[in-house]
Amino acid sequence: MSDAALPTGFAVARVAASLRDAAVAAGLAAVLAFFFLALRTDIATGGLTITTRWFLFGTAVMLVFFGRLLLNLFFFKRGTGAERAVVAGAAVLAAGIWSAIGAAGFGAGLRSMLIGMVAAAIVVAILALVSHWRGGGAQAAGDKALKAAGMPRISILTSWLGKALFAFAVILPFFFAYFFPKQDRQYIDLAILIMTYIMLGWGLNIVVGLAGLLDLGYVAFYAVGAYSFALLAQNFGFGFWLALPLAGILAGCWGLVLGFPVLRLRGDYLAIVTLAFGEIIRVVLLNWYDFTNGPDGISGIPKPTLFGLEFKRGEGGFADFFGIAYDPIQRFIFLYYIIFCLALLTNFVTMRLRKLPVGRAWEALREDEIACRSLGINTTNTKLTAFAIGAMFGGFAGSFFATRQGFISPESFSFLESAIILAIVVLGGLGSQIGVVISSVVMIGGIELLRNIGFLKQVFGPEFEPTQYRMLIFGLAMVLIMVWKPRGLISTREPTAVLKERKRIGADMVAQGEGH
Amino acid sequence: MSATSPATTGVRRWEKDPILTVEHLTMRFGGLVAVGDLSFDVGRGDITALIGPNGAGKTTVFNCVTGFYKPTEGRIVMRHGPGANDALVERVTQSAAQHAEAGGSSVFLLERMPDHLISNKACVARTFQNIRLFGGMTVLENLLVAQHNSLMLASKFTFGGIFGIPSYRRAENQAREKAVYWLEHVDLIDRADDPAADLPYGDQRRLEIARAMCTGPQLLCLDEPAAGLNPRESAELNELLQFIRAEHGTSVLLIEHDMGVVMEISDHVVVLDYGEKISDGSAEEVRNDPKVIAAYLGVDDEAEIDIPEVRADISHGKQPAAGEAGGDSAAGGGQ
Structure with missing residues (x-):
């Protein structure tokens, strides 16, 4: 049934309801914004002075009003195309007029008017696109044939995306060295950072995505891995390649230690206890001064070598051995390939484990623990293996982190790290490997990208400090993604065994396990 | 007793x-x-x-x-x-x-x-009153999870399986054959690659029995x-x-x-x-058995009084809800 077939009375009632709703929202915004935006107190000699900022106040209220109205018509109540066009036009017009008033009455200049127009136009364009896209999606969902035709297309898309990303990751350091020779070090460093988070995300994906156990203290394993390597190097002179497996094993053992007490816990309690364990590790590292050097951290952690060849200038180094010119970038390229291989190993093992009985048991555990027990699966061991293997990869990543930084201190292993890793997994889609890659690039790359938003100064004026808004923009982007895709970017599940035809399983069927 | x-x-x-x-x-x-x-x-x-x-x-x-x-x-x-x-x-x-x-x-x-x-x-295998399938896993996967213990042994507790040893591959093929066998007998072979949560209720019941049998x-x-x-x-x-x-x-x-x-x-x-x-x-x-008729299948009022055991039960205050049980007997017991 098309919108045109609806009775006119209904459409009018809908617009009226949308307007009413938007007015209420704007009223609320006005009350809240009055004290925060309209009035400003400044410390002056002899006390406080109040300055009023009516233009800012009015802008905020209008933004809320039109934003709410557009949301109503585009998402909540699904207005007709004509209604949307009228309201969108009105929004742009109002923004323009308001900016002009601002320009004339408040002396904010021509620039602010332009900003208003541009911002409104962008918002409308985004909403129209999203609404068009969602409308298309809803139609496909309604039509079985279209859905059946659409599913493989998406599947092919993600599989090609995976291949393309992999190919790009292989040539990445040379790509940057060739095309951006001035900034190659910066970009490769960023790629190393992203790759580390991809690996951590894949490791945590085993625990959270496959076994469905919400772990808020994953950074503990990262810390155990990093400190294992640092202490082994400092006290026993171990090199990177010898310490790497040991760090993984030690972190895996810590995973078992952490796994035992949390076995019986479910839901929120599981999340809280894992969070506490993560903090315990950090606090111990901070306070056990004799062993860990406390807040001073450990420095002088050896760099990795290529079969004994160090990446240094002069005699016996990598460049000297191969008879090429020394360039500090060589070490970064090497580091990049180490973390790339470690991440690939994580991915390979995880994909392999998913198709083995233990991986299927993890997923079955996420789906229904009681049914697992009735089928003779030892849920204790299954949970412990998930914790231990996830922790082991965290440990590998940790020892890489230590060798890359050359210096570690407990500061690097705060709860924020756990939160970022978990956010990567959730944003990418629980259990999805490619989702973790995309969300790592978006999150870590995005945070870094927002450091370089100097161009916003040209829009908002020289006194605008873009880095201050970095986390705000980032948070907004995350909220938008979760509104748009509540189960993560890639939310479908690939079956691990296929009889005739590979079909993807929609997110609505897949359980999320404990703590969600 | x-x-x-x-x-x-x-x-x-x-x-x-x-x-x-x-x-x-x-x-x-x-x-x-x-x-x-x-x-x-x-x-x-x-x-x-x-x-x-x-x-x-x-x-x-x-x-x-x-x-x-x-x-x-x-x-x-x-x-x-x-x-x-x-x-x-x-x-x-x-x-x-x-x-x-x-x-x-x-x-x-x-x-x-x-x-x-x-x-x-x-x-000893069991099914549940409120069906407990692994809804997000396919029908075939449900039956493979049920064979977890034998597969776990064959994969040498994962250490062999991760390197793809041939004995594990054989065991997995056997497990798939067993799954296919049961899928054919519960008439779900055409839906083997669909998520279990997608099946109609009756199919889910049969799948749960097949899953229990796979153990x-x-x-x-x-x-x-x-x-x-x-x-x-x-x-x-x-x-x-x-x-x-x-x-x-x-x-x-x-x-x-x-x-x-x-x-x-x-x-x-x-x-x-x-x-x-x-x-x-x-x-x-x-x-x-008159006690069963009284307690579960249900009888009409006159008949109840005539059965000595029922009278004894009534005097002990153990009379079950006769109305509800009576409904059951009309549907099932009367054939």
């Missing part, structure tokens, strides 16, 4: 060769006695039905047998191999062991075993397998259970409200009411 099994003499078939013996089973939840001093046998190769009005304690018995509850008192013995094996049972009971093996037959004390070992070692059980416990099925699906379920017993020699213990299913396929019926056994015998005997 007064188990009135009317008529017939001598030792019953299920007493001679029981696969499962429940002895003096008591389950208390705080002050509530859900099951009180219950004893019954499940014959090897029999289809045994556990029936009773709502809240009679049937599912509690199931949960005790399959290890989800630890019984307050009592002994639950599972036997592999023929005969009652009384001497061996006594020996295990005296020792601290969970099970013992002698002369090719083994005995398991289920009340001492954790739930996953009851399925894995004692070979290779000697005793299959079904908690209301016919609930929510239409008459045609009920008839198919009967056939499936007959097939399971005939082809695989699996004994079946089922809880059921659908009297059509119970009376048609059960060799042995145990009737519970208020956690106690009120009748135990063949389907025919139980159907004609």
Whole structure:
């Protein structure tokens, strides 16, 4: 049934309801914004002075009003195309007029008017696109044939995306060295950072995505891995390649230690206890001064070598051995390939484990623990293996982190790290490997990208400090993604065994396990 | 306890060769006695039905047998191999062991075993009253998860499997064949690659039975397998259970409200009411037992007064909700 077939009375009632709703929202915004935006107190000699900022106040209220109205018509109540066009036009017009008033009455200049127009136009364009896209999606969902035709297309898309990303990751350091020779070090460093988070995300994906156990203290394993390597190097002179497996094993053992007490816990309690364990590790590292050097951290952690060849200038180094010119970038390229291989190993093992009985048991555990027990699966061991293997990869990543930084201190292993890793997994889609890659690039790359938003100064004026808004923009982007895709970017599940035809399983069927 | 099994003499078939013996089973939840001093046998190769009005304690018995509850008192013995094996049972009971093996037959004390070992070692599989499938996994995956323990051994506890050793590949192929076999017999082969949550209700019930059978059980416990099925699906379920017993020699213990299913396929019926056994015998005997008629199948008012046991029950204040049970009898008992 098309919108045109609806009775006119209904459409009018809908617009009226949308307007009413938007007015209420704007009223609320006005009350809240009055004290925060309209009035400003400044410390002056002899006390406080109040300055009023009516233009800012009015802008905020209008933004809320039109934003709410557009949301109503585009998402909540699904207005007709004509209604949307009228309201969108009105929004742009109002923004323009308001900016002009601002320009004339408040002396904010021509620039602010332009900003208003541009911002409104962008918002409308985004909403129209999203609404068009969602409308298309809803139609496909309604039509079985279209859905059946659409599913493989998406599947092919993600599989090609995976291949393309992999190919790009292989040539990445040379790509940057060739095309951006001035900034190659910066970009490769960023790629190393992203790759580390991809690996951590894949490791945590085993625990959270496959076994469905919400772990808020994953950074503990990262810390155990990093400190294992640092202490082994400092006290026993171990090199990177010898310490790497040991760090993984030690972190895996810590995973078992952490796994035992949390076995019986479910839901929120599981999340809280894992969070506490993560903090315990950090606090111990901070306070056990004799062993860990406390807040001073450990420095002088050896760099990795290529079969004994160090990446240094002069005699016996990598460049000297191969008879090429020394360039500090060589070490970064090497580091990049180490973390790339470690991440690939994580991915390979995880994909392999998913198709083995233990991986299927993890997923079955996420789906229904009681049914697992009735089928003779030892849920204790299954949970412990998930914790231990996830922790082991965290440990590998940790020892890489230590060798890359050359210096570690407990500061690097705060709860924020756990939160970022978990956010990567959730944003990418629980259990999805490619989702973790995309969300790592978006999150870590995005945070870094927002450091370089100097161009916003040209829009908002020289006194605008873009880095201050970095986390705000980032948070907004995350909220938008979760509104748009509540189960993560890639939310479908690939079956691990296929009889005739590979079909993807929609997110609505897949359980999320404990703590969600 | 007064188990009135009317008529017939001598030792019953299920007493001679029981696969499962429940002895003096008591389950208390705080002050509530859900099951009180219950004893019954499940014959090897029999289809045994556990029936009773709502809240009679049937599912509690199931949960005790399959290890989800630890019984307050009592002994639950599972036997592999023929005969009652009384001497061996006594020996295990005296020792601290969970099970013992002698002369090719083994005995398991289920009340001492954790739930996953009851399925894995004692070979008791179960289904659930509210279906518990792995909804986000495909039908085929559900059946592969059920073969976890044998596959785990074949994959050398994952260490071999991760390198793809040939013996694991063979085991996986066998597991798939077993899954396909059961999918064909529950008529779900065309939906093997669909998520289990996508199946209609009746299919989900059959899939749950197939999944339980994939664990290779000697005793299959079904908690209301016919609930929510239409008459045609009920008839198919009967056939499936007959097939399971005939082809695989699996004994079946089922809880059921659908009297059509119970009376048609059960060799042995145990009737519970208020956690106690009120009748135990063949389907025919139980159907004609006045206590059962009164407690479960329901009778009209005049008939109730004429049965001495019922009068005794009324004077003890133990009369069940006759109206509700009467409705059941109109649907099922009257055939």
